[in-house]
């Protein structure tokens with residue numbers, strides 16, 4: 001198996017999220033995630049913070065417009081593009097003010113737009129709490145197709161899987177660098193975005209973020225807890241559209257190990273307590 005995306009050390013760079021009112025959603029992130037909001041064309045808003053970047057577009061609420069992965073250089077981007085060509089996937093140029101020319105996108109089996117590009121260096125404010133955007137989790141009816149696309153076609157690597165008592169795959173975690181997952185997917189009755197996550201690294205920063213949320217009157221939605229796969233500490237909030245955001249710490253760094261299959265049970269999702277089961 002050729003792990004092209006993993007070899008390129010790609011990382012989740014920014015997300016496009018649709019909303020009925022992108023300005024209100026951008027205001028939420030500007031305040032809650034300490035980002036600077038900038039108006040763009042067609043009612044689109046950009047929110048920028050240190051190592052976190054979100055684009056809010058007019059559309060259907062809670063819908064992922066695109067996920068953009070950053071490659072470390074043009075050479076690694078070209079390697080992914082060659083792989084995409086070799087696999088016979090259709091790709092389109094992807095225009096973004098945050099990526100250099102040459103970025104491109106493909107559609108995954110659930111019609112999610114996934115793009116790859118080399119980021120343009122942007123000056124970012126550094127006076128806010130640390131929380132780089134780190135992973136995206138989706139929901140799908142068919143995880144076998146999901147893994148086939150991301151692992152067999154794009155060259156992400158499966159880190160861990162969750163399997164139910166009938167032997168069905170219910171969750172998969174894929175990495176595009178040494179972090180346990182930059183992309184994950186839950187089997188669900190719906191297709192779309194489950195949550196996006198910011199990796200703060202240190203437990204104390206989860207506390208600082210929780211205090212910050214409390215000062216704004218934003219209640220925790222789930223956690224704190226510790227996931228089994230990835231072993232990361234977590235807490236979740238919801239934005240004003242109902243999108244779920246995770247603040248994570250201590251995510252496993254995978255160097256060289258085989259994927260582990262975990263049982264589909266609450267403890268796998270949260271070693272400390274109650275779980276938010278998707279199926």
Ligand SMILES: [Fe+2]
Pocket residue numbers: 135137195196197246
């Ligand atoms: Fe997560």
